[in-house]
Amino acid sequence: MESDLTFTDQARAAQDASRSLATAGRRLKDQALHAMADALAAAEASVLAANADDVAAGRASGMSDALIDRLALTPARLAGMVQGLRDVAALPDPVGDVLRGWTNPNGVQVRQIRVPFGVVGIIYEGRPNVTADAAGICVKSGNAALLRGSSSAFNSNRATVAALQDGLAAAGLPRTCVQLVEGGREVTAEMMAARGLIDVLIPRGGAGLINAVVEGSKVPVIETGTGNCHVFVDATADLDVALDILLNAKVQRPSVCNAAETLLVHRAVADAFLPRAIAALGEAGVTVHGTPQVRAFSDAVVPAADDEFDAEYLSLDLAAAVVADLDEALDHIRHHSTGHSETIVTASIANADRFVAEVDAAAVLVNASSRFVDGGEFGFGAEIGISTQKLHARGPMALPEMTSTKYVLTGQGQTRP
Incomplete structure (x- = not known):
């Protein structure tokens, strides 16, 4: 033995x-x-x-x-x-x-x-x-x-x-x-x-x-590494696609390192997207931890402490914030990312290219769920x-x-x- x-x-x-x-x-x-x-x-x-x-x-x-x-x-x-x-x-x-x-x-x-x-x-x-x-x-x-x-x-x-x-x-x-x-x-x-x-x-x-x-x-x-993975919903994003990606990235298996932990929403689409997202996440059992701007959309959102934007919840919890533009989203990710997997949902080729070029992570996703960052999904088999x-x-x-x-x-x- x-x-x-x-x-x-x-x-x-x-x-x-x-x-x-x-x-x-x-x-x-x-x-x-x-x-x-x-x-x-x-x-x-x-x-x-x-x-x-x-x-x-x-x-x-x-x-x-x-x-x-x-x-x-x-x-x-x-x-x-x-x-x-x-x-x-x-x-x-x-x-x-x-x-x-x-x-x-x-x-x-x-x-x-x-x-x-x-x-x-x-x-x-x-x-x-x-x-x-x-x-x-x-x-x-x-x-x-x-x-x-x-x-x-x-x-x-x-x-x-x-x-x-x-x-x-x-x-x-x-x-x-x-x-x-x-x-x-x-x-x-x-x-x-x-x-x-x-x-x-x-x-x-x-x-x-x-x-x-x-x-x-x-x-x-x-x-x-640990996975504080972000989903950034750009001003040009198809909001139906963004919602599908967010729910899959957060809910499909929340206890793994490639699950989404932070949502960033461009202020230009916050009014249209956040009420839908908060409601859908709530129906899936997710507690949203938001900044004051996010909390303004729903009483169901709980306050997010500053350190929660550095958290890997590994649970049905999600930190959320509104950002002014792509620059602020990139800056936020730069300061809080663990370098695992980062996602942008956008219809802008220029914004996608900037995101890919400037985000320092092992995997960068454009209009796809971070749950794909897995050896089997890459065609590598187990990893x-x-x-x-x-x-x-x-x-x-x-x-x-x-x-x-x-x-x-x-x-x-x-x-x-």
Whole structure:
């Protein structure tokens, strides 16, 4: 059992497993992914029972509805995890791709190719679907995975990893290609200090977790960010389209990082749009937290404190403000955005172009819901998370982003003069 091993034991086992994965061809990795999917599907009853225990414990501890939604698995969500593994198997294998190549005047051939990182540590909160998604992406990209989930999903993650390991073994790969790291906070600290054992560390969760890992890790970190995502309704917007986009971005699944958290409305259309928007949001159960200008349209709007425009609610709450023009909208986003996903609804090509050029975010959307900022919706299959940093990877982190590169030089005995 993994719980009988020290973290160092697990990390060294992961290093050994990573070498097996690095030399595994696409056929073997895809067979393993399908076997992992089969094993997870066969373990549905045990995984859902384990998850029910986690949900019950969460409710008893006073966990919010938004966090319960992130934690809860249903047969449909579990089926999505299974299908996600199969979808990853169907994607091209990035390992070995030649990014560029040339022949030097001396006849030496130079190629830059994609290679796995080696051992990837992932520290994440709440959502047990991340366990299957992360495992599948790591296996396909040739990386061993050390998964550190939150205590709130302990039973769910343990049951899921046990099934995934059964699939790996059935395909002839080491069970230690995917491991669950168990223990208290000291184990998280060990992961952050494990330079030389872990090649890359990826935090996925709330701002507190991400900041703690970024600031405290000695291992290189790829930062996934929180999502204070804005919807700006421009003066030229089709208001029916704007309302559809707003409702989808806020309501379709409010507990995820690409859900809308702030609405900005151009003052030229505020009278026409805000009463409709507030009413529709209210019918959907959304509480609007507005500035005095927004509150003037409805008694249902509650006052918005200044810090709420920096909030990632992850719930049926939305901050709202009226802005004078595109410049003020851009300025507001510049000061409050977390750099995740920002949306403009407009009929003006010039305004759309300015918004795209000036907004600094991993994803910028024109007349489309921010809920599309997702690896599956991009056609990438499952993803590790949405990177909001600017080095190596930005946006949905799928298979290519889970690789590094090496240069291969091939000659016929050339030496440097």
